[in-house]
Amino acid sequence: MRTLLLLLLIGLHLGAPIVKSEDLSFNRVRHxxxxxxxxxxxxxxxxxxxxxxxxxxxxxxxxxxxxxxxxxxxxxxxxxxxxxxxxxxxxxxxxxxxxxxxxxxxxxxxxxxxxxxxxxxxxxxxxxxxxxxxxxxxxxxxxxxxxxxxxxxxxxxxxxxxxxxxxxxxxxxxxxxxxxxxxxxxxxxxxxxxxxxxxxxxxxxxxxxxxxxxxxxxxFLKIEDRYRDIPLGYYIYPGGGEIAAKAFGKTKDMMRVFEDLTGVKYPFNKYDQTVVAGFPFGGMENITATTYADTEINMAGNGGAEIVQDLVSHELAHSWFGNLVTCRNWAELWTNESFASFMEAAYRERTNGRKDYLRKIRADTSEYLAYNAATEVARHGLFNTSADPEDDLTMFDPVTYNKGSAVVHTLREEIGDTAFWKGINLHLTTYRFDNVETKDVRETFEKASGRSLGWFFDQWVYRSGHPKISVRQRFDRRTGILTLTFKQKAVNSQVGNVLYHLPLDIFVETSEKQYRQTLLLSKKSQQLAIKTRIRPQLVEIDRDLKIPVKDLSIAPLEIK
Ligand SMILES: [Zn+2]
The missing domain is CATH 2.60.40.1730 (tricorn interacting facor f3 domain)
Structure with a gap:
């Protein structure tokens, strides 16, 4: 599902209780x-x-x-x-x-x-x-x-x-x-x-x-198409042929790209896309039959082609993430939505290149940060202990979608492309026609990467909020040393006040040379000294945007 782009829904959920989220069960007892x-x-x-x-x-x-x-x-x-x-x-x-x-x-x-x-x-x-x-x-x-x-x-x-x-x-x-x-x-x-x-x-x-x-x-007017042996149907209003071509014309290409990226064939035997009036969301990934708000799809004819493309790729991505492999309960909705939102960016990367991919990840991050700034009170983590199926605003929000997309990107950067896509394939093949919880996702990516990822899921999935870092930069003319002082503010989270574990790429440039280092920031205060000999012209932290979800402030260079 994706929320309406035309509406800005801001729900304030104040006073979320402090809980140890791993201990809670949001599953139902089945007989x-x-x-x-x-x-x-x-x-x-x-x-x-x-x-x-x-x-x-x-x-x-x-x-x-x-x-x-x-x-x-x-x-x-x-x-x-x-x-x-x-x-x-x-x-x-x-x-x-x-x-x-x-x-x-x-x-x-x-x-x-x-x-x-x-x-x-x-x-x-x-x-x-x-x-x-x-x-x-x-x-x-x-x-x-x-x-x-x-x-x-x-x-x-x-x-x-x-x-x-x-x-x-x-x-x-x-x-x-x-x-x-x-x-x-x-x-x-x-x-x-x-x-x-x-x-x-x-x-x-x-x-x-x-x-x-x-x-x-x-x-409806039905436009028929075909991808391999899979019939595709676009159901629109009479006279809407041109809009349908703009909105749905890339469906086949998206299917090909998603099959290629995931290593899993489109899992069902048809795919229909239908526009309706008065739909409360942008789109909904009903199995083999996505429903869209007509107002959203009409944007394809009004200069909103990119927005509509993201929506169409999002709903299609749910055929793998959400429909083939499904969240076990509503606290685990991120396993549907964060991955579907990330796949919007992954499709852009395949068609338009890395720059456009990062533009999407950056936009997702901004949307989450703006939403989060609406209140100081801890919001829910991706694993959502506030999830209430009777109240959409507790679940279908920029945390689950936009922060989620950026966190999936950070997971990809952390374990590398090969392990990441291997993990995606393992996720979809291990749990096909089944349900998942965060612990399953973690185990899958641990298996794919050969690494222990408990720390990653603790801070990015179970914990609410995001890291807040300030950096002071000083250059000593006498010694020729640049000293960067990092201060991390303990974040008021649903699981208490905590510090993040952040591998930060540091890039420094002087008129003569470039320096690249990685600082593993995990304490309240840490320093990094680089002997640049001459005054640096540029200091960048996380320039490749590996960890977009953060609040980073860098003070101007001090020279003594
Ligand atoms: Zn969705």
Whole structure:
């Protein structure tokens, strides 16, 4: 997901508690494994209602199962039955949690398929958008679209609405005959029904977290393309062909670059991109079917080509980071978003060179620092102990995205290109179709680099904030020595006041010579002396931007 560029959302989360974040668990306790959701839906557009006839096949995890608890928000159930026997099942429901009593205890390796017949008027999850008209002319059709992340799917589908359980899905969606439906995975059929409606049947046979389940209903112009054997679809409004070409024209090239960089082929069997009206985010990486805010994609036609390119590459990168390998819980959202944001820069590097890559990393850093400056109180780390799936502002912010992107860059600089991309490949192959936590990411990059990286993840991922360094530079004419004094301010972080461990590249230039040294800054105060003999003309610290996320102030050169 990416936030809207047109909106500047600043949320102040004051008084984040000081916790030892590694000790906290943000995982849910699971009792069953959801295997397959068969989702049957039709709509009443006038009343914003959805009618569901859906099934969930599941099996117990370790212990026998006599109850199944699911997430379901404000749903009116007509019936809940055992699909195979047709027998009614007893249930308790409080508008949020649905607790179903099974007629017989389910043992290991036994499956059950639950069938739900229901209706709802969802306040979240499904959004009904009226058409845009000018007199008699319809400029844009009515739309129905979903937004699942973080936990909105259970507003229209009784489900286990948490990222750590992956299931296959099937969608059977009945709409008006003129409407199109863009769903997840392969379109099995599109049939005109006897009653004049149309039914679309999609099947997504690669298991995925349920927040990635989606559909869009509306009338679109579809532009078709192909990358290898993967069909690509760009769904835009009539007359939007030129904008689609500008916005989505590089999709194939991005797929090729991401496959090449990660060493992992695009993991799914199609990729659709659809614009919708009123979308609350810039884009959302629904599995095989990204949804975008039309206002963001329209920027491609209004001088915003670069912004749109970053957005499109970000959402595509989620096919690897987020959709193939998914955060285990919301505190670990950075494992989706920081890597997807970093891949925007990696695509720029491949197409425009290193300079443009660093420009993106620098821009990400500035955005994070500006956001962070809004308050002195410690914010969350990349590992986000403040994550609240009911409050987007606690998670989808410049820490998770922009700081995250710059920190992934620093990891790359720390372990070197070969180990970094080897680690990326290992991450995607080890945890494919699975979920990850920070400790898994750390272990993977330790394996790839042969180095111990506990210190790196402690300070850059678990810790909030960033290092604050001031440098005094003095040149002694008599001795010909340049002395640099580094002072590091202990940072008020969620894990207490701490100092960073920073390998800083120092570059000094006189009219005669250049000097390069690396200082391992880890104390409150450290000095570095370089015999330059003559007065230095230039002193630069971290000139290659290996550690962008820092507050660095350098006082003017003093000469005595
Ligand atoms: Zn994203």
């Amino acid at each position: 069953f494994d959801a295997i397959h959701y068969k989702i049957g839906l039709r709509f009443d557009k006038k009343r914003n209602r959805v009618f569901g006839d859906s099934e969930l096949t599941l099996r117990p995890l370790s212990k026998p199962l006599s109850y199944v608890e699911l997430d379901a928000r404000d749903i009116d159930f007509n019936s809940i039955t055992d699909h195979d026997t047709g027998k009614q099942l007893e249930y308790e429901y409080n508008g949020r949690k649905l607790r179903i009593k099974l007629n017989e205890t389910l043992r290991q390796f036994q499956n059950i398929t639950l069938r739900f017949v229901y209706s709802a008027r969802p306040r979240q999850g499904i959004y009904f958008i009226p058409p845009s008209v000018d007199g008699d002319k319809v400029l844009r059709s009515a739309q129905i679209w979903t937004q699942g992340e973080a936990e909105e799917t259970h507003h229209w589908l009784p489900s286990y609405d948490f990222p750590d359980d992956k299931a296959t899905t099937e969608q059977i969606i009945k709409v008006e005959s003129e409407d199109d439906v863009i769903g997840n995975g392969k379109l099995l059929s599109n049939t005109l029904d006897e009653d004049g409606t149309r039914t679309f049947h999609y099947k997504m046979d690669v298991p995925h977290s349920i927040y990635l389940s989606s559909f869009v209903v509306g009338r």
